[in-house]
Amino acid sequence: xxxxxxxxxxxxxxxxxxxxxxxxxxxxxxxxxxxxxxxxxxxxxxxxxxxxxxxxxxxxxxxxxxxxxxxxxxxx
Amino acid sequence: xxxxxxxxxxxxxxxxxxxxxxxxxxxxxxxxxxxxxxxxxxxxxxxxxxxxxxxxxxxxxxxxxxxxxxxxxxxxxxxxxxxxxxxxxxxxxxxxxxxxxxxxxxxxxxxxxxxxxxxxxxxxxxxxxxxxxxxxxxxxxxxxxxxxxxxxxxxxxxxxxxxxxxxxxxxxxxxxxxxxxxxxxxxxxxxxxxxxxxxxxxxxxxxxxxxxxxxxxxxxxxxxxxxxxxxxxxxxxxxxxxxxxxxxxxxxxxxxxxxxxxxxxxxxxxxxxxxxxxxxxxxxxxxxxxxxxxxxxxxxxxxxxxxxxxxxxxxxxxxxxxxxxxxxxxxxxxxxxxxxxxxxxxxxxxxxxxxxxxxxxxxxxxxxxxxxxxxxxxxxxxxxxxxxxxxxxxxxxxxxxxxxxxxxxxxxxxxxxxxxxxxxxxxxxxxxxxxxxxxxxxxxxxxxxxxxxxxxxxxxxxxxxxxxxxxxxxxxxxxxxxxxxxxxxxxxxxxxxxxxxxxxxxxxxxxxxxxxxxxxxxxxxxxxxxxxxxxxxxxxxxxxxxxxxxxxxxxxxxxxxxxxxxxxxxxxxxxxxxxxxxxxxxxxxxxxxxxxxxxxxxxxxxxxxxxxxxxxxxxxxxxxxxxxxxxxxxxxxxxxxxxxxxxxxxxxxxxxxxxxxxxxxxxxxxxxxxxxxxxxxxxxxxxxxxxxxxxxxxxxxxxxxxxxxxxxxxxxxxxxxxxxxxxxxxxxxxxxxxxxxxxxxxxxxxxxxxxxxxxxxx
Numbered sequence: 001x002x003x004x005x006x007x008x009x010x011x012x013x014x015x016x017x018x019x020x021x022x023x024x025x026x027x028x029x030x031x032x033x034x035x036x037x038x039x040x041x042x043x044x045x046x047x048x049x050x051x052x053x054x055x056x057x058x059x060x061x062x063x064x065x066x067x068x069x070x071x072x073x074x075x076x
Numbered sequence: 077x078x079x080x081x082x083x084x085x086x087x088x089x090x091x092x093x094x095x096x097x098x099x100x101x102x103x104x105x106x107x108x109x110x111x112x113x114x115x116x117x118x119x120x121x122x123x124x125x126x127x128x129x130x131x132x133x134x135x136x137x138x139x140x141x142x143x144x145x146x147x148x149x150x151x152x153x154x155x156x157x158x159x160x161x162x163x164x165x166x167x168x169x170x171x172x173x174x175x176x177x178x179x180x181x182x183x184x185x186x187x188x189x190x191x192x193x194x195x196x197x198x199x200x201x202x203x204x205x206x207x208x209x210x211x212x213x214x215x216x217x218x219x220x221x222x223x224x225x226x227x228x229x230x231x232x233x234x235x236x237x238x239x240x241x242x243x244x245x246x247x248x249x250x251x252x253x254x255x256x257x258x259x260x261x262x263x264x265x266x267x268x269x270x271x272x273x274x275x276x277x278x279x280x281x282x283x284x285x286x287x288x289x290x291x292x293x294x295x296x297x298x299x300x301x302x303x304x305x306x307x308x309x310x311x312x313x314x315x316x317x318x319x320x321x322x323x324x325x326x327x328x329x330x331x332x333x334x335x336x337x338x339x340x341x342x343x344x345x346x347x348x349x350x351x352x353x354x355x356x357x358x359x360x361x362x363x364x365x366x367x368x369x370x371x372x373x374x375x376x377x378x379x380x381x382x383x384x385x386x387x388x389x390x391x392x393x394x395x396x397x398x399x400x401x402x403x404x405x406x407x408x409x410x411x412x413x414x415x416x417x418x419x420x421x422x423x424x425x426x427x428x429x430x431x432x433x434x435x436x437x438x439x440x441x442x443x444x445x446x447x448x449x450x451x452x453x454x455x456x457x458x459x460x461x462x463x464x465x466x467x468x469x470x471x472x473x474x475x476x477x478x479x480x481x482x483x484x485x486x487x488x489x490x491x492x493x494x495x496x497x498x499x500x501x502x503x504x505x506x507x508x509x510x511x512x513x514x515x516x517x518x519x520x521x522x523x524x525x526x527x528x529x530x531x532x533x534x535x536x537x538x539x540x541x542x543x544x545x546x547x548x549x550x551x552x553x554x555x556x557x558x559x560x561x562x563x564x565x566x567x568x569x570x571x572x573x574x575x576x577x578x579x580x581x582x583x584x585x586x587x588x589x590x591x592x593x594x595x596x597x598x599x600x601x602x603x604x605x606x607x608x609x610x611x612x613x614x615x616x617x618x619x620x621x622x623x624x625x626x627x628x629x630x631x632x633x634x635x636x637x638x639x640x641x642x643x644x645x646x647x648x649x650x651x652x653x654x655x656x657x658x659x660x661x662x663x664x665x666x667x668x669x670x671x672x673x674x675x676x677x678x679x680x681x682x683x684x685x686x687x688x689x690x691x692x693x694x695x696x697x698x699x700x701x702x703x704x705x706x707x708x709x710x711x712x713x714x715x716x717x718x719x720x721x722x723x724x725x726x727x728x729x730x731x732x733x734x735x736x737x738x739x740x741x742x743x744x745x746x747x748x749x750x751x752x753x754x755x756x757x758x759x760x761x762x763x764x765x766x767x768x769x770x771x772x773x774x775x776x777x778x779x780x781x782x783x784x785x786x787x788x789x790x791x792x793x794x795x796x797x798x799x800x801x802x803x804x805x806x807x808x809x810x811x812x813x814x815x816x817x818x819x820x821x822x823x824x825x826x827x828x829x830x831x832x833x834x835x836x837x838x
Contacts, residue, residue, distance in 0.1 A: 004246065006262075042166070047500030051787065053687040054542055068499035071422055073538045075605025075797055076290075076347020076453035 005044070005069060008036035020062040022046050022053070045072045079513075079779045091646075092578040093790050096727045099570040100589055105341070113297030113313030113340040114372045121299060122151055122200040124354075124361050124371035125207040127214050128381060129189035129196055132223035132447040132755025133236065136187055136216065139197060143213040149206035152364035153214065154357065155197045156186040160329045167326065174351070178416035180327045182450050183356050189218070190238055190415035191447050192756045193380030195353075200361035200369045223447040223755040227389060227412045230256040230446045238445045242417065258417030259443040261425045263498055266436030271404030275395025279472045283465035285804070285822045286748035287387040287412060290454050291739070291767045294343025295378045300358035301368035306334055308359055313340040315349040315563055316602020321594050327356040335359075338593040339563045346739070347453030350604050353382055379760035383452025384749060386411040386419045390465030400479050402470075402488045405429055405437040409462055414450035419443045420458030423538075426498035427459040427801070428466055430536035431485070431507060431693065433494045447755050453604065456537040456797035460740060460804050464822065467533035467805030472818060481532045482515045482695075490536075490693070506719030506783030507534070507693035513717045513779045514695045528701045528712065529813030535694045535801025539794030540605035541686030545598030546615035548576060548623045549679040554665030555586045558619070560612050561600035563591060566735075566796055567728030568608045572616045574724050575790065579620035581647030582664055598683045606794025609724055610785070611686035617789045622680035630674040631662045688787030692794060694718040696737060696802040700810040707829035709745055709811055711772070717779040721793025726780065733799045734776040740803025742768040744811075748823050 006013065015032075019025040025046075030037025040046075046056045047068040053059050054072055061067055104110040141153040162177045184195045197214050201207035222236035229235055235256055243251050246260035272278060298312030308330065314320050317337040325332045342349065354371045361369040373382070388411040395404035407428045413419035421441035428439045474481040491508050495501045514520060514532065524530055547559040558576045562568060569589040577584040600612060628642040631649030635642070641653040649667065651659040671678050697715040702708075716733040723729040746766040750758045759765045784791025804822060812819045817832050 007246065007248075050501040050503040051688040052500065052538065052540075054540060055685050056687060059687070066501055070499045071426070073423065073426070073540050073605070074420075074453060074457065075537070075540055075607070075794075076345075076350065076455040076457050 004039065005036060008033045008039060020060060021057070022059045022061060023057040025061065025067065040069055043072055044069045090578055090790070091581070092574050092584050093722065093724055094726060095574065096725060097570065097574070097584045099567055100573060101564060101569055110341045112294050112343050116299045116311040116340060117370065118299055118301060118368040121368040121370050122202060122361070122365055123204045123207045124198055124200045124358050124369045125204070125211055126195045126357065126377070127197040127199070127211045127216070128377070129185065129192060129194040131189055131218055131220050132192050133221040133238070134189050134218035135221060136185060136189060136196065137219055138217045140215040141197060143215070144199060144210040147206065147210050147213060149202040150199060150210045151202065151367065152200040152361045153197060153210070154360045154364060156184045158360055159184060159327060159356070162326065175416070175418070176326045179323060179351065182416060183327060183353060191449050193377065193449060194415070195357070195381065198357040198361055200365045224256070225446050225448050225751055225755055227387060227410045227444050227446060230444050231410065231442065238415065238447065242445065256445045257442055258413060258445055261422050261441035262439065263425050264438040265497070268404050268406050268436045268438040271436035272393060272395040272406060275403055276398045277396045277473065277476055278394065279469055279476060280393045281465065281469050281472065281818070281820055283390040283392070283468060283820045285388050285461045285464060287384045287448060288743050288747040288749070289379060289384040289765065290346035290348035292344030292346055292348055295373040295375060296349070296354050296382060297372040298354050298358050299368055299370045300355060300362050302359055302363040304366070306330070308335045310335065310337045310355050310359065311340060312337065312355055313342045313349065314352070315342065315345040315565060315604050317563065317594055318561060318599050319350065319602045320352055320355055323352045324355045324359060328359055336593060336595045339591055342563050342565050345565050346455045347457060347604060348383060350453050350602055351383065375762065376760045379765065380757055381449055383414065383450050385454035385457065386413065386421070386451050386461070388412060388461050390462055392465045392469040394469050394473050396473055396477065398477070400477050400484055400487050402432060402434050402473070403436065405432070405434050407439045407462065407466060409441040410444060411441065411458065412446045412448060412451065413443050414446060414448045416450045417443055417445055419451055420453065424458030424462040427536050428462045429497040431490055431534045432488050433490055434488070434497070437497055439497065448749070455736065455739065455800040459535065459537055459801045460743065463533065463535045463801045464804040464808060467802065468808055468818070468820065471532070471809045482511050485534055486511050502691070504690055504783060504785060505693060506781045509781045509783065510693050510695045510717045510719050513781055514697050514715060517697070517715055517779065519697055519713055519715045519777065524699065527704060527814055528699060529810040531698045531806040531809030531813065533696055533802040533805035533809060535798055536691065537606065537797040537801060538691050539610065539689040540607045541611040541689040542601040542607055543685045544600045544612040544615040545681065545683040546612060546619045547597060547679060547681040548616070548619040550623060550664065550668050552668055552671070554663065554668040555588065556580055556582065558587055558589045558616055559592045559597050560589070560616065561592060561597045562603045562608045562612045565603050566732055567725060568603065568612070570728060571609045571613060571724040575613050575616050576620045578790070579617055579624060580664065581644065598681060606796045607689065610689050610788055610792050610794055613724065613792055614686045614788060615682050615684050618682040618684060619680045622682060623678060626678055626680065627664065627667050630667055633674060634662065635659055690721055690785030690787065690793040692719055692798040694798040694802055696806040698803070698806040698810045700807065700814055702811065702814040702829060704833055707826035707833065709824060709829065711741055711774055713774055715777045715779070716799055717781060718795065718798055719781045719783050719793070720795045721785045721788065722782055722791030723780050724790060724792055729780055729795050730778045732796045733778045736799025737776050737803050738768055738773055740800045741773065741807055744804045744807035744822055744824060746823050746825055
């Protein structure tokens with residue numbers, strides 16, 4: 001997990017979670033760290049095995065090797 | 077010279093993708109027929125003008141508009157009091173998150189002005205002369221306040237504080253006093269201090285850049301009209317008319333469905349037109365006056381009141397082994413945000429080390445408010461300045477190690493399977509191929525002469541996807557119209573036509589791409605983030621595929637065969653059912669001609685949210701020559717190599733690569749906001765703010781490396797932002813080599829070069 005999430009998780013950057021979709025991941029995150037799930041849903045992108053999803057609630061992650069939460073990216 | 081290099085597995089036998097047809101909007105643009113923002117007019121329209129702050133920082137004591145309103149011909153005057161006060165709310169409606177409260181106060185000041193040029197009132201009158209006379213009649217009493225523009229000065233505890241509500245985010249414990257430091261960002265892995273201490277070779281440098289403007293040729297312009305029933309229309313030049321609609325609705329407290337926005341042609345944006353300035357003012361004036369209002373900024377206003385990108389300080393420490401493995405990197409970035417929080421320092425942190433595979437690193441970024449115009453996005457926001465510092469440091473490391481700078485980058489470069497400093501593991505990237513292409517290019521073998529220098533630098537940008545809508549309509553004669561909601565700022569219409577033609581199997585000249593208004597096509601995010609050819613292109617492909625599916629269904633009906641017995645080949649439906657014998661194929665034109673009998677008009681609209689945009693890498697090679705007498709820098713040769721995914725229209729990909737390099741050369745050599753002691757900009761015009769012109773530049777050579785993105789139907793990646801990332805460093809490294817001194821402060825203008833040469837001469 002990158003960016004501002006550390007302020008919700010007390011500095012913890014990695015954790016294991018049982019989830020098959022990003023939506024489940026966000027729900028689980030919110031339960032463990034109140035506010036973190038909502039923040040992820042609004043402000044974070046999800047990289048699934050290196051592929052960045054800016055909005056990915058329904059994206060399957062069951063078989064993923066790596067999930068990275070990173071700040072949403074804009075551009076010019 | 078232009079080259080295209082494919083990976084061996086990248087060939088794909090396209091009919092239209094990769095060709096170079098004339099752009100559909102080209103004739104109108106070169107003949108002056110194209111209608112830009114300032115070209116719109118309505119019967120009975122009024123002229124709007126803005127009264128702007130003469131102070132860099134001041135409290136507004138009072139605004140008295142009575143004399144202006146009494147002037148014959150003046151139809152409306154608005155101030156901050158005519159707009160609702162918005163709560164702090166982060167909205168994702170545009171390219172990046174924006175705080176609507178800040179944007180509203182940036183459009184028109186409330187209790188304070190925060191930079192010279194900040195809007196305090198707006199007037200609508202029957203003529204420009206009367207509107208300008210009225211501005212002088214608006215009496216504004218100010219209480220001037222101390223100001224601060226330099227980023228490090230603004231971070232000091234003694235600095236004048238712009239906002240009482242800013243308590244630095246991202247630090248623990250959270251401060252109890254307000255400051256100008258809006259946020260601290262950090263990305264880190266491992267133990268950087270231990271790794272630096274253990275490194276056999278170290279380099280360290282402090283680099284600085286100044287605020288620079290995107291420098292689009294077309295000023296901001298709009299016409300707005302609000303009816304008595306509250307229905308509004310806007311015609312304006314922007315990077316996204318859906319963005320204009322959403323932000324205008326928020327700032328005025330309207331429903332989105334009450335506003336219809338029609339896009340004009342855009343004369344450049346480069347990120348600077350991803351926010352709004354005039355539209356809410358024009359709407360408010362129109363509402364008050366009961367007539368359409370046209371507003372066009374002057375160049376002076378564009379410089380003083382619209383967003384440049386940040387100036388900043390970039391501090392870099394690198395550690396390496398003697399055999400050239402970079403083991404540690406510590407990067408600190410301090411970026412000006414302008415009057416409100418939101419510099420691109422977060423993205424700058426994420427891109428800072430993206431080109432490298434480094435075990436231990438720490439990247440810290442500071443977002444700092446200053447009494448200057450609120451920064452706006454500018455092509456790969458945040459990345460060019462941080463690349464300037466990091467790439468110069470890498471060059472210094474190469475020199476210290478005595479190794480070729482390209483070899484050092486290849487040894488330490490990002491490749492598939494490397495975990496990026498910002499988190500994810502890279503897949504399908506072509507950075508190493510890009511470095512190899514420059515290494516083997518004839519340019520790299522050329523010998524340099526006296527007073528000449530060569531610079532190499534790399535750059536990275538993420539590219540994004542996002543929400544897009546496209547429609548594909550088949551005309552009765554078998555030609556096609558492709559409709560999208562993205563303003564064309566870089567040749568995207570041509571790309572859309574090519575992709576539709578590829579799917580439909582018809583000549584690209586038979587496809588007319590159209591950009592529709594907000595009421596005529598589904599939502600699309602704005603044109604930015606290098607997303608349009610990837611994301612909107614994906615929507616175009618899917619819409620064309622749906623049309624092909626419908627054409628096959630209708631052909632199946634004509635032939636009375638199952639749909640799976642029909643193939644679409646070369647723009648024709650072909651019957652596969654052997655029981656039907658030798659059935660003549662049905663062309664698109666033939667099927668279109670019988671559409672009424674087979675089910676009605678043939679068209680499809682697709683909305684999607686494109687994910688999986690592939691990141692891009694670029695490597696630039698620049699040769700310069702210094703005139704020791706004047707300090708002038710002449711760019712002798714320039715080469716851009718870039719991983720472009722699949723070049724849908726190679727000419728416009730090359731154009732992006734060349735344009736980014738040209739802008740970056742200007743940033744490196746001449747461009748800067750110059751403020752006087754009172755915080756007023758001293759060079760708000762193109763005579764004194766010098767962008768490069770054609771005679772300043774050589775032909776910029778390009779090499780396109782095609783490493784397709786598997787998430788796009790044709791392999792497209794974004795290409796528009798990567799090429800502005802490396803030039804600042806490439807030019808600065810070349811100049812440093814030519815003068816024999818590491819140049820760390822941009823721009824490298826003649827007085828700065830002369831000062832260095834004079835110091836060397838003693």
